[in-house]
């Protein structure tokens with residue numbers, strides 16, 4: 001793996017997840033400003049209404065990947081295994097209904113593999129399948145993802161830690177200013193955020209505000 005578990009745990013502190021359709025303005029500008037604000041990890045998640053496809057999607061992925069590379073920020077691709085391999089991304093993030101993780105692992109070698117989980121059973125399964133980190137959620141109500149599972153809150157993370165799962169974990173779903181501490185205190189290593197940053201008029205300030213809560 002490209003990062004030790006401890007390096008990965010630190011890197012996952014403020015995980016920006018975004019696609020062009022989550023942004024108020026040019027996604028390259030949004031990413032640049034979010035990096036200036038201090039995000040530590042990035043996922044390209046081009047999905048849902050008005051998401052780019054084909055060569056448009058590849059072109060945007062390469063531009064955002066270059067910005068991450070210039071700033072030493074890990075670049076992860078959501079779902080799209082072919083894209084992740086084609087542009088040599090640092091890793092891939094998949095959900096419960098996506099490709100079989102064992103098959104994905106065979107294809108990606110030592111790249112990072114993140115898996116979305118909703119409960120202890122899915123978490124244990126994801127670990128058995130070689131996940132390097134878990135995205136646990138949804139933590140709170142959100143409209144960013146259309147097909148979210150039941151909102152269970154940070155208690156799920158408490159349960160994973162109580163069951164001695166030490167794997168790096170980010171909480172995701174409806175995380176805004178004021179909600180960060182509840183996720184970190186539940187035992188997450190970081191938070192994954194879409195709209196609180198991408199929908200902001202000032203992504204840099206939005207990121208700084210979120211980081212402020214993690215001190």
Ligand SMILES: Cc1ncsc1CCOP(=O)(O)O
Nearest residue numbers: 142144145173174193194195
């Ligand atoms: C991708 C994903 N997975 C669970 S909730 C969610 C959407 C998170 O978006 P936001 O941070 O805007 O609530």
Ligand SMILES: C=C1C=NC(C)=NC1=N
Nearest residue numbers: 078093116135136172192
């Ligand atoms: C659904 C998701 C859960 N967690 C993370 C980190 N990314 C996702 N796309």
Ligand SMILES: [Mg+2]
Nearest residue numbers: 079094095098
């Ligand atoms: Mg998915």
